[in-house]
Amino acid sequence: MSEDPVLQRAILGLRMSAPFFAGLLLFADLQPRVGLGTAATDGSKIYYDPAYLATLTVKQTQGLLMHEVLHCALQHVPRRKHRNHELWNFAADIVVNGMIAPLEAYDLPLGAIRRPAIEHFSVEEVYAILERECIVIPPILVMDLAGGDGCPVPLNGSDISTAAGENEAYWQHAIRSAQIMAETSERGRGSIPAQFDREMRIADAPQIDWKTSLWRFLVRTPCDFGGFDRRFIHSGLYIDDMAGESLKVHIAIDTSASVSNQELSQFLAEVQSIVGAYPHIDCDLYYADADLHGPYKLGRSSDMPPPKGGGGTSFKPFFHAISDAASSHEEGLCIYLTDGYGDFPAKAPDCPVMWVLVPGGANDEHFPFGEVLRMI
Structure with a gap:
């Protein structure tokens, strides 16, 4: 666990109330980065600015951690492939925020992107819908997925396919372990977002035309x-x-x-x-x-x-x-x-x-x- 006291309080609280997310965070490598401004991930590590976390409540910090660890577990960095980085980041944020928002015990940080009408779809589907709508990316979007312009952290490694291959088995193991933790706790599967299984099926399935x-x-x-x-x-x-x-x-x-x-x-x-x-x-x-x-x-x-x-x-x-x-x-x-x-x-x-x-x-x-x- 990170030595940051804000993160310690947030993660300990999740262990009591959301064992699935607490289980995923056991596998997350949390790295402080002064001057980052917010939080971001390269699909392997989660980076955060301690000064930014100090402005959040415990519930908002928990929502932020849940947001970033879902990006990692669902392989949102390597799944982007050829797609536009900014629009993909927007679509991925819609999906993960849609998973977290119904869990009323936690708060998403101010300015979090929501599109309730489409957030239950996979990231690939949300991306295609946004592209079809010629959506204008809102200026409040925080770029938190590495691999493109606008994100303050670089992609971990020079080859995105290599990074994906190294991380996929690791996060699959993390997901299975987190699911066991959730199923054996008093809250059962209640802490697993309803859309998670559908998004996992899309993530695991090969994308074939x-x-x-x-x-x-x-x-x-x-x-x-x-x-x-x-x-x-x-x-x-x-x-x-x-x-x-x-x-x-x-x-x-x-x-x-x-x-x-x-x-x-x-x-x-x-x-x-x-x-x-x-x-x-x-x-x-x-x-x-x-x-x-x-x-x-x-x-x-x-x-x-x-x-x-x-x-x-x-x-x-x-x-x-x-x-x-x-x-x-x-x-x-x-x-x-x-x-x-x-x-x-x-x-x-x-x-x-x-x-x-x-x-x-x-x-x-x-x-x-x-x-x-x-x-x-």
Whole structure:
């Protein structure tokens, strides 16, 4: 434990009232840094300015420690990857403050960022939502994640991927230990934030583009190359012609009122990209709200038909239509691009289903069947 008396009082109080956070802080390396102005982390160590802590109450100090140790445990520094540092820091602060705020025994320092409408999502989703909204970063934002301009502490080590590899196992062990402490205390799991498990699943899961996941289905299709594709010879291009079985793909685009125009445009662009990239897809496109519009045959050179919809959301018409198609020996793969909010059929289809969600879409457990992937 740090020798700073302010931190000692704060951490001892957490051991009595919030054993989960107290357990995480047992693994935290707390480093004083005079002149820092506030607190920050490089994903490994937590730095604090003793003069700043002296201005806080014990409850505010506890809130600040909880904030920084959540950044560490949830790997918010290495998870940023290519994203804008300032916007990522804003998104990560929204998520961790949303975890702490419901714990009424503690106070966040003055000026803490809150966005209650989106703070239950993962940091990647919050970032995408903020980016889509063209959000203006408030001037009160304190940059407390290392790895970019504006944060007063440098990234620990020259290679962020190396830092991530060294810290990941350490903090996973810290989380397991803290969970045991919480579960064996009188307060049970009450000190573990409700959103923590969801954020942990996102942190642990590899971030794979959904079209990469689609490739798993495409490579199962037997195919070969036979001569040249004559459609391109007139352009002087001698491209191998892929011969063999095609993969039947049924794609539904959610055109209900809950899907914004920007999200709909993104859906259309995603569909165009997969049809153009994979020539052996036999694609039927549907637009779906409470009703079903289609199917529209799509090929490499097809224009996208104008979207239809704007009403409520039901997934039932699409899957009923696919069941009818399967009875005609056209079963294949179903892809549904949506926000995930709607009525599901009582029975899952016989073919594989991929749900492709916009950032901020429904939780994974909301879906009774299929694989849930996100456009993050």
